[in-house]
Amino acid sequence: MKFAAAYEESRDAVWGYLVYMTKDTALAEDLSQEVFLRMFLHLDKFREEASVRTWALRIARNVFLSYAKKKRPILLEEQEWENLGESRSSSGGNLPEEEILKREQAERVRQCLMCLEEQERTVLLLRDFEELTYEEVGKIMDLSPEVIKSRIYRARQKFRRIYGQEES
Amino acid sequence: MEQENKLEIPSIVYQGDDKKLQERVRKFKAGTFRIVLFTIVGFIMGHYSYTYVGENFMPMKAVLAIPYKLNEALYVSILGTDAMVGGTEEYCIFGFFTEFFPHSYLATFLAETVSTVLIGGAVYGALAYFTGDRKVFTMQRFVKFAGCWCIAILLCVVMAYGVNTKAVADNEALKGIPVVRLYDREGKSDSGENVVIESLLEECIYGGLEQDDLQRDYEGEVYFRITFSLLRTTVCRINFREGYLVAEKGTTYRIPEEYAQIMKGYAEGHILTDTTEGPDALERPDTTEEPGVEMHEKTEEKTRGEVMP
Numbered sequence: 194m195k196f197a198a199a200y201e202e203s204r205d206a207v208w209g210y211l212v213y214m215t216k217d218t219a220l221a222e223d224l225s226q227e228v229f230l231r232m233f234l235h236l237d238k239f240r241e242e243a244s245v246r247t248w249a250l251r252i253a254r255n256v257f258l259s260y261a262k263k264k265r266p267i268l269l270e271e272q273e274w275e276n277l278g279e280s281r282s283s284s285g286g287n288l289p290e291e292e293i294l295k296r297e298q299a300e301r302v303r304q305c306l307m308c309l310e311e312q313e314r315t316v317l318l319l320r321d322f323e324e325l326t327y328e329e330v331g332k333i334m335d336l337s338p339e340v341i342k343s344r345i346y347r348a349r350q351k352f353r354r355i356y357g358q359e360e361s
Numbered sequence: 362m363e364q365e366n367k368l369e370i371p372s373i374v375y376q377g378d379d380k381k382l383q384e385r386v387r388k389f390k391a392g393t394f395r396i397v398l399f400t401i402v403g404f405i406m407g408h409y410s411y412t413y414v415g416e417n418f419m420p421m422k423a424v425l426a427i428p429y430k431l432n433e434a435l436y437v438s439i440l441g442t443d444a445m446v447g448g449t450e451e452y453c454i455f456g457f458f459t460e461f462f463p464h465s466y467l468a469t470f471l472a473e474t475v476s477t478v479l480i481g482g483a484v485y486g487a488l489a490y491f492t493g494d495r496k497v498f499t500m501q502r503f504v505k506f507a508g509c510w511c512i513a514i515l516l517c518v519v520m521a522y523g524v525n526t527k528a529v530a531d532n533e534a535l536k537g538i539p540v541v542r543l544y545d546r547e548g549k550s551d552s553g554e555n556v557v558i559e560s561l562l563e564e565c566i567y568g569g570l571e572q573d574d575l576q577r578d579y580e581g582e583v584y585f586r587i588t589f590s591l592l593r594t595t596v597c598r599i600n601f602r603e604g605y606l607v608a609e610k611g612t613t614y615r616i617p618e619e620y621a622q623i624m625k626g627y628a629e630g631h632i633l634t635d636t637t638e639g640p641d642a643l644e645r646p647d648t649t650e651e652p653g654v655e656m657h658e659k660t661e662e663k664t665r666g667e668v669m670p
Binding site for chain 1: 366367368369370371372373374375377379381382383384385386389496497
């Protein structure tokens with residue numbers, strides 16, 4: 194498989210995952226560059242047992258974890274809503290109202306996600322945002338599909354509780 | 362059921378420039394090309410590193426010397442002076458000088474050329490590595506890069522040492538097809554009677570000599586060099602009067618009687634008077650009359666009108 198094709202197939206998945214995990218587009222860009230470099234370096238080892246997207250997300254998770262452990266351990270922990278500042282993503286500018294609302298909702302989801310632990314955030318993003326199967330999520334996180342199922346259930350409950358609280 | 366509970370997470374699409382996300386890949390490609398280029402330059406510099414001796418321009422001399430001097434330091438630190446016995450007196454008097462492993466041309470080639478070339482490549486490659494983007498060429502990746510070079514260089518050192526050890530053992534056992542050269546002090550191989558003795562020695566060494574723990578007569582020993590199958594060389598001593606041969610590390614061999622008699626006959630008239638001085642003679646100060654030259658002249662006189670056996 195050629196790098197260009199792998200890049201096209203996984204670009205948005207990697208980008209979205211890292212933006213939601215870091216809540217910082219500049220950092221997400223930096224980490225994405227590292228993910229694509231690793232993909233380029235190890236493309237010959239990719240045996241197509243899983244999809245390129247799954248493989249890329251696995252790398253993205255490893256890159257994120259290694260960055261967070263070394264530089265910003267706070268990214269691995271659940272954070273208090275009050276402590277979350279504004280996102281560094283670009284402001285609405287002259288966008289239509291619908292688009293602005295969509296962005297605000299995305300920002301709200303991001304903030305709610307940051308109130309979850311890293312593992313809870315990851316299972317939710319991989320399952321509900323990336324729409325991967327339990328098996329694929331399990332491969333990325335090195336867990337069995339059964340464990341993933343129960344973690345997703347608990348993470349969703351927690352997310353809804355936080356989201357509901359903030360809405361009310 | 363599960364589908365109903367699914368969260369609505371807004372999709373995010375990357376809207377920036379693709380080049381930005383692939384920046385490190387582009388930098389990696391460019392950096393790798395630079396490393397390869399520098400490594401090739403390093404190989405060339407390593408290959409010609411030995412020419413630093415003749416270079417007069419000081420900065421150039423220093424740059425050229427780096428791979429060779431690192432190589433010397435490496436061999437001496439790993440193998441001690443065992444790696445560099447080429448400068449010993451025994452070898453120098455035969456006009457045969459190689460800095461590393463004089464017993465084996467292959468080991469010399471590995472130590473003097475291959476290792477230096479590899480070290481040159483590693484040094485210049487590392488230079489290129491450090492001039493690359495720090496985010497792409499990280500310290501962690503450099504450790505792997507340097508590790509690979511270390512393994513390659515150490516393998517070369519081990520191979521050179523192994524080849525030399527085998528060569529020394531084979532030389533001591535006089536294994537292989539011998540090409541014998543009797544040398545005077547100026548490193549020349551004489552013609553005439555010496556040629557006869559050389560061919561006789563070749564024949565009896567090739568036929569296999571019997572190892573014998575005999576009493577040595579140091580006074581009557583003559584130095585000579587044997588080259589085996591063009592890849593190994595050793596300095597031995599022979600005593601024509603007593604009919605024995607001493608390998609470099611001191612193993613003694615009895616020369617069969619039939620050969621010994623003929624050689625003795627030739628040697629007594631032409632060589633013994635000049636080269637039977639033994640190792641002590643090497644330390645003697647130079648005299649006005651060169652023993653080697655004298656031997657050469659005598660040999661020429663004697664060969665005229667003689668028939669070889």
